[in-house]
Amino acid sequence: MSSHDVVIVGARAAGAATALLLARAGHDVVVVDRARYGSDTLSTHALMRGGVLQLERWGLLDRIIAAGTPPVHRVTFDYGGKPVVIDIRAPLYAPRRTVLDRVLVDAAREAGADVRFGVNVTGVRVDAEGRVTGVSARDADGAAVQYDAMLTVGADGTRSLVARGVSAPVTTAAAHATALIYGHYRDVPADGYEWNFSAHAGSGAIPTNDGRTCVFVGASSERFHRELRWDRPAAMRALLADVSPDLGARVAAGQLDGPLRAFPGMPGWLRRPFGPGWALVGDAGYFKDPLTAHGLTDALRDAELLVHAVDEGLTGAMPMAAALAGYERVRDDLSRALLDTADAIASFDWRLADLQVLHNQFSDAMQEEARFLRALRTPPVRSPLALGA
Numbered sequence: 001m002s003s004h005d006v007v008i009v010g011a012r013a014a015g016a017a018t019a020l021l022l023a024r025a026g027h028d029v030v031v032v033d034r035a036r037y038g039s040d041t042l043s044t045h046a047l048m049r050g051g052v053l054q055l056e057r058w059g060l061l062d063r064i065i066a067a068g069t070p071p072v073h074r075v076t077f078d079y080g081g082k083p084v085v086i087d088i089r090a091p092l093y094a095p096r097r098t099v100l101d102r103v104l105v106d107a108a109r110e111a112g113a114d115v116r117f118g119v120n121v122t123g124v125r126v127d128a129e130g131r132v133t134g135v136s137a138r139d140a141d142g143a144a145v146q147y148d149a150m151l152t153v154g155a156d157g158t159r160s161l162v163a164r165g166v167s168a169p170v171t172t173a174a175a176h177a178t179a180l181i182y183g184h185y186r187d188v189p190a191d192g193y194e195w196n197f198s199a200h201a202g203s204g205a206i207p208t209n210d211g212r213t214c215v216f217v218g219a220s221s222e223r224f225h226r227e228l229r230w231d232r233p234a235a236m237r238a239l240l241a242d243v244s245p246d247l248g249a250r251v252a253a254g255q256l257d258g259p260l261r262a263f264p265g266m267p268g269w270l271r272r273p274f275g276p277g278w279a280l281v282g283d284a285g286y287f288k289d290p291l292t293a294h295g296l297t298d299a300l301r302d303a304e305l306l307v308h309a310v311d312e313g314l315t316g317a318m319p320m321a322a323a324l325a326g327y328e329r330v331r332d333d334l335s336r337a338l339l340d341t342a343d344a345i346a347s348f349d350w351r352l353a354d355l356q357v358l359h360n361q362f363s364d365a366m367q368e369e370a371r372f373l374r375a376l377r378t379p380p381v382r383s384p385l386a387l388g389a
């Protein structure tokens with residue numbers, strides 16, 4: 001058994017970022033993940049303004065750029081052949097998860113966090129008063145291990161074992177879900193982010209590392225289950241031909257590198273993200289339909305919001321429960337418009353002119369979020385390692 005201030009389950013966008021900022025603030029944090037260090041996961045990876053801003057504020061954007069992640073200077077929305085082009089001054093980036101998650105993990109380790117891969121958490125441990133005291137797990141050799149902590153953080157994604165273990169209530173439930181099929185292609189040029197829409201489907205192109213372009217198609221979850229899931233290459237071709245013949249032609253001339261992956265869709269939620277001895281961050285606490293490509297940005301945002309609260313709780317500046325209640329309030333205030341609009345977009349129950357209005361609403365909420373993040377003080381840095389002592 002090992003004992004810590006905080007144990008985090010999940011070492012990707014939300015968990016590794018939380019570990020990084022907690023370790024920089026001088027707290028004893030262990031983060032465990034059953035996956036392999038540097039592995040990929042089911043996700044495309046377009047970062048929006050808030051996400052890029054967070055990486056910059058934490059001093060990590062240079063590492064993303066050094067990994068060869070191409071800058072994105074233009075975003076094009078095409079509504080049935082009517083393009084809206086937005087040129088952006090400060091570039092966006094879309095690092096592969098093998099790059100982004102690794103950069104966050106490396107930085108967390110450098111700051112003093114103990115990050116362990118190949119550890120499968122099997123249960124949440126609760127004392128006689130109902131307070132979470134840590135987790136039980138199996139390490140990479142299959143041996144039973146226990147991590148005790150003052151706070152257990154579930155950063156373990158949409159199927160969060162921590163959220164289930166503490167019966168975290170869903171406070172807001174979305175209704176709609178988009179299914180996505182995507183792959184990474186060689187020799188498919190893309191002029192920045194491209195999002196294309198027809199009456200019943202979407203597609204997009206996201207330039208990324210190693211000269212690859214991530215190409216996706218999306219449709220309602222019902223349609224995926226009814227007709228698209230049986231033959232992914234055929235579904236990809238058919239939706240591209242419907243939504244964006246131009247992107248379809250570029251894809252036909254390129255080469256698929258790796259598998260075509262599919263996400264069947266899952267309606268979003270906000271869950272209560274805290275209770276006695278536990279907290280949730282990232283998808284575990286707040287998930288929204290991925291067609292708007294904003295989950296990573298929000299995971300990085302919420303990692304920092306959570307760390308402010310946990311730091312106040314651990315240092316005694318505020319009772320932990322009050323600090324975590326503040327985390328929930330701010331997270332929800334920043335998330336509701338994003339969640340509701342993403343849900344309306346995922347309904348596919350719009351005309352293209354209405355969709356444009358929904359995208360404008362989403363953009364307003366993103367700008368509000370970016371304004372908030374610009375004004376947010378960075379969490380304290382106390383760790384001698386992070387201070388370079």
Ligand SMILES: Cc1cc2nc3c(=O)[nH]c(=O)nc-3n(C[C@H](O)[C@H](O)[C@H](O)COP(=O)(O)OP(=O)(O)OC[C@H]3O[C@@H](n4cnc5c(N)ncnc54)[C@H](O)[C@@H]3O)c2cc1C
Nearest residue numbers: 010013014034043044045046121156157282283293295296
């Ligand atoms: C198809 C698809 C496309 C997307 N595209 C985009 C996009 O373009 N842009 C964007 O911003 N967002 C996108 N998202 C959303 C984004 O992927 C998520 O918001 C993001 O991954 C959330 O990060 P996280 O750290 O909360 O969870 P995850 O990335 O899911 O990480 C959770 C980690 O917890 C670990 N874990 C789970 N259970 C256990 C356990 N019991 N024991 C140990 N470890 C455990 C897992 O191994 C995993 O590594 C997309 C999502 C999907 C599904």
